[in-house]
Amino acid sequence: MKANQFLDFEKPIIELEDKITELNRAAAVQNVPVDDEVKRLTEKARKLRSEIYSKLTAWQYVQLARHPLRPYTIDYIREISDDFVELRGDRAFADDPSIVGGLISIGDKRCMIIGHQKGRNTKENIHRNFGMPHPEGYRKALRLMKLAEKFRRPIVTLIDTPGAYPGIGAEERGQAEAIARNLREMAALRVPTVSVVIGEGGSGGALALGVSNRILMLEYSIYSVISPEGCAAILWQDPAKNRDAAEALHLTPKHLVSLGVVDRIVKEPEVGAHRDLSAMAAELKRAIYEELNYLGHVDEAALIESRREKYMKIGFFTEDSP
Amino acid sequence: MSWFKRSKKSLKATAPKKNMPDGLWQKCQYCGEILYIKELEKALWVCSKCGYHFMIGTDQYIEILCDSGTFEETHTGIRSVDPLEFKDVKKYSDRLKQSMSKTGREDAVITGFAKLSGRDVVIAIMDFSFMGGSMGSVVGEKIARAMNDATKYRRPLIIVSRSGGARMQESILSLMQMAKTAAMLAKMSEERIPYISVLTNPTTGGVTASYGSLGDVIIAEPRALIGFAGPRVIKQTIGQELPDGFQRSEFLLEHGMIDMICPRDGLRDRIGDLLEFFCVAVAATPSEADKNEGESSAVS
Ligand SMILES: [Zn+2]
Numbered sequence: 280m281k282a283n284q285f286l287d288f289e290k291p292i293i294e295l296e297d298k299i300t301e302l303n304r305a306a307a308v309q310n311v312p313v314d315d316e317v318k319r320l321t322e323k324a325r326k327l328r329s330e331i332y333s334k335l336t337a338w339q340y341v342q343l344a345r346h347p348l349r350p351y352t353i354d355y356i357r358e359i360s361d362d363f364v365e366l367r368g369d370r371a372f373a374d375d376p377s378i379v380g381g382l383i384s385i386g387d388k389r390c391m392i393i394g395h396q397k398g399r400n401t402k403e404n405i406h407r408n409f410g411m412p413h414p415e416g417y418r419k420a421l422r423l424m425k426l427a428e429k430f431r432r433p434i435v436t437l438i439d440t441p442g443a444y445p446g447i448g449a450e451e452r453g454q455a456e457a458i459a460r461n462l463r464e465m466a467a468l469r470v471p472t473v474s475v476v477i478g479e480g481g482s483g484g485a486l487a488l489g490v491s492n493r494i495l496m497l498e499y500s501i502y503s504v505i506s507p508e509g510c511a512a513i514l515w516q517d518p519a520k521n522r523d524a525a526e527a528l529h530l531t532p533k534h535l536v537s538l539g540v541v542d543r544i545v546k547e548p549e550v551g552a553h554r555d556l557s558a559m560a561a562e563l564k565r566a567i568y569e570e571l572n573y574l575g576h577v578d579e580a581a582l583i584e585s586r587r588e589k590y591m592k593i594g595f596f597t598e599d600s601p
Numbered sequence: 602m603s604w605f606k607r608s609k610k611s612l613k614a615t616a617p618k619k620n621m622p623d624g625l626w627q628k629c630q631y632c633g634e635i636l637y638i639k640e641l642e643k644a645l646w647v648c649s650k651c652g653y654h655f656m657i658g659t660d661q662y663i664e665i666l667c668d669s670g671t672f673e674e675t676h677t678g679i680r681s682v683d684p685l686e687f688k689d690v691k692k693y694s695d696r697l698k699q700s701m702s703k704t705g706r707e708d709a710v711i712t713g714f715a716k717l718s719g720r721d722v723v724i725a726i727m728d729f730s731f732m733g734g735s736m737g738s739v740v741g742e743k744i745a746r747a748m749n750d751a752t753k754y755r756r757p758l759i760i761v762s763r764s765g766g767a768r769m770q771e772s773i774l775s776l777m778q779m780a781k782t783a784a785m786l787a788k789m790s791e792e793r794i795p796y797i798s799v800l801t802n803p804t805t806g807g808v809t810a811s812y813g814s815l816g817d818v819i820i821a822e823p824r825a826l827i828g829f830a831g832p833r834v835i836k837q838t839i840g841q842e843l844p845d846g847f848q849r850s851e852f853l854l855e856h857g858m859i860d861m862i863c864p865r866d867g868l869r870d871r872i873g874d875l876l877e878f879f880c881v882a883v884a885a886t887p888s889e890a891d892k893n894e895g896e897s898s899a900v901s
Contacts, residue, residue, distance in 0.1 A: 443829060443830070444838075445829075445830030445831075445834045445835045445838045445839075446830075446835060446838060446839055447835065447839065447843065447844070447847065449829070449830070450828050450829060450830065450835070450847070450848055451852075451856050452856070453814075453856070453857070453858050454810070454828075454829040454830070455809035455810040455813070455814045455828065455829035455858075456814040456858055458810040458811075458829070459779075459783060459809070459810050459811050459812070459813070459814040459815050460814075460815070462779055462780050462783030462784070462810075462811060463783040463784070463786050463787045463790070463815055464787070466780070466783055466784035466787040467784075467787040467788075467791070482767075482776060483776070483779065483806075483807060483810045483829070486776055486777075486779060486780060489780075490780045490783070490784065502773055503772055503773060503776075504767045504768075504769055504771075504772045504773060504775050504776040504807075505767075505769055505772075509834075510689075510769055513769065514689035514690065514769060514770075515689050515690055516690075520689075523689075524689075527685070527687050527688065527689065527772075528685075528769075528772045528773075529685050529772055529773065530772065530773070535773055538684070538773060538774060540773050540774070540777055586784070587784045587785075587787070587788065590777065590780045590781040590784045591745060591781060591784070591785070593738075593774060593777040593778075593780075593781060594737075594738030594739075594741055594742050594774055594777070594778065594781070595681075595682050595684035595738050595771075595774065596679050596680060596681055596682055596738050596739050596742060597679070597680050597681075597682050598678055598679050598680075599677075599678030599679075601678075
C-alpha cells in the first residue's frame with residue numbers, strides 16, 4: 280500500500296504493522312527466533328489501534344469516510360456478486376458516471392443496486408466527477424428504481440458523495456427538481472428499499488438515493504446536511520474551522536442513530552473498511568441480506584406506510600398543549 | 602424521543618413587522634427609481650417603473666392571496682428545541698430567540714386555512730426574515746401537517762416558498778425534512794389533492810430540492826432567484842462568471858422548470874383559475890362528478 284495515502288493518525292499503526300511483517304519475513308528466511316518480539320509488537324499495535332479508534336474525533340470520522348483507499352460502490356459490487364449487469368442512461372439527456380446501477384444477486388435475492396461512484400485517481404475522478412452527480416444521475420437512478428418496482432425486485436442503494444454538483448448545466452437541467460422527484464418517488468415505491476451510507480453522505484445529493492425503508496451506515500461513514508468545510512465557511516466565515524463544524528454537525532453514525540435517522544450501524548474492520556475489503560464486503564452483504572429478508576415479509580401497503588411514518592417522525596420540537 | 606417536550610409557555614404576541622425601512626420613499630433595488638412608499642404599498646411592493654418585486658412579509662402574502670379576513674392560522678405553538686445544542690460563532694438558541702423577537706414568529710413558516718377566490722384552501726407561507734427562511738424540524742413539521750390537513754379535508758394546498766434552504770444548525774434533521782415533506786406529497790398526490798407551489802425571491806437549496814419543485818403547477822414571481830446551489834458556490838466551483846439572468850424565474854421558465862411567471866397582482870386570480878380546473882377534474886366516480894358539477898354550477 281502507498282504510505283502517503285494513509286492519514287496521520289493511521290501512520291504509527293501502519294509502521295508497527297510493517298515492522299511485524301518485516302520481522303516475520305526475516306524469521307522465515309533466516310530462521311531467527313522472533314516470537315517474543317512479534318508478540319510484544321502485536322500487542323502494542325493492538326493497544327494502539329484501540330486507543331486511537333476508541334476516541335476518534337468527528338473530523339477523523341470525516342477523514343476516514345473520505346479515505347483515498349476507502350472502498351467505493353463498484354468495489355463492493357465486485358465482492359458481493361459476479362453477476363452484476365450495469366444499466367446506463369437516464370433516457371433523456373446522458374449517462375452520468377457518478378452514479379452506477381444495475382442488476383445483482385445478493386445471496387438468493389435478485390435486486391437492483393444503485394450507488395454513487397467516486398474515482399480512485401485524477402483520470403477516474405474527472406470521469407466520475409468526484410462522485411458528484413448531475414441531474415441525469417438522479418434521473419437514471421429513478422429510472423432503475425421504477426424498473427425494479429415494475430418487476431417487484433428490492434432496491435439497494437449505496438451512498439457516497441460529497442454532494443450534488445454545483446454547476447451551470449446542473450441548474451439548467453433541474454438539479455433541484457431531479458432530487459425532489461426522487462425523494463417523493465422513493466417514498467412511494469412498492470418494493471423493499473435499503474440504503475447504506477458507505478462513505479460520505481453529502482446533503483441532497485446523498486438523500487436523493489436515500490429515502491428508504493431501512494437506513495444503514497458503515498461504522499466510519501458520515502451523513503450531514505452540508506460538508507464541515509461548507510458549514511465553517513458560512514457559519515464561522517472561516518474555512519479553517521472545519522473541525523469545529525464537524526463536531527457541531529453531529530455527523531457520525533452513533534449520533535445519527537440517536538437522532539432517529541439511521542436504523543443500523545454496520546461494523547467495519549477495526550482500522551476501517553479500506554484495510555480489509557473482503558471482510559467489509561462480507562459484513563455489508565450479510566447486513567443487506569438480513570434487511571431484505573426481513574422486508575421481504577412485509578406487504579406492499581405496509582412497506583409504503585411504515586416508510587412514510589419513519590420520516591414523519593424525524594425532527595425535534597416542543598409543542599404547547601392545546 | 603427524549604427531546605420532545607411539551608411546554609405550556611406560549612410566545613408573546615408581538616406585532617409582525619413589515620421589514621421595510623422607515624420613511625416616505627424607497628429606492629428600487631433593480632432600476633434605482635425612487636418610489637413613494639404609499640404608492641408602492643398600493644402596487645403590492647412592485648416597482649412601477651421596472652416591475653421589480655420587492656421582498657415582502659408573510660402578512661402581505663396573506664393579504665394578497667387570501668380573501669379578506671379568511672385566514673385562520675393553524676399549528677401554532679411549535680418551536681425548535683435546538684436538539685444538537687449547536688453553536689458556531691453564536692448559539693443556535695440565541696439565533697432563534699433573536700429571530701423570534703425580530704419577527705414575532707415561532708419559526709420560518711406559518712400555516713393556515715383560508716379562502717382563495719371563494720374556495721377553501723390550506724396555505725403555508727415561508728418567512729425569509731426568520732433565519733433566512735431556513736427549514737429545520739419545525740418548518741418541516743408544519744409543512745407536513747399542512748399537507749396532512751389538505752389531504753384530510755380534501756382542500757387544495759398552496760405553499761409560498763422563500764428560503765435559503767435546509768437549516769445547518771439542525772444538520773441531518775433539516776435534511777430529513779426534505780424527505781418528510783416529499784413523502785407527504787407522495788400521499789397527497791395519490792389522493793389527488795392539488796398543490797400549487799409559488800416560488801418567490803429567493804428560494805434555494807433544500808426547499809427547492811423538495812416541495813418547492815414538486816407542485817402540480819409551479820408559479821414564480823418575476824425575476825426571483827430560484828435554484829439548488831447558491832450562485833456564489835457555483836461561481837467558486839466552476840471559476841467563471843455566471844451568465845446574465847442565471848437562476849432567475851425567466852431562466853427557469855426557459856429551461857422548463859416552472860409553468861409560469863405571474864406578477865403579484867395577478868397571483869390570486871391565477872391560482873383561483875387553476876384550482877377551478879383541478880378541483881372539478883379530480884372527481885372520480887360518476888356520483889362524485891355529478892355532485893361536483895352541481896357545486897360548480899352553484900358557484901358560477
Ligand atoms: Zn424598479
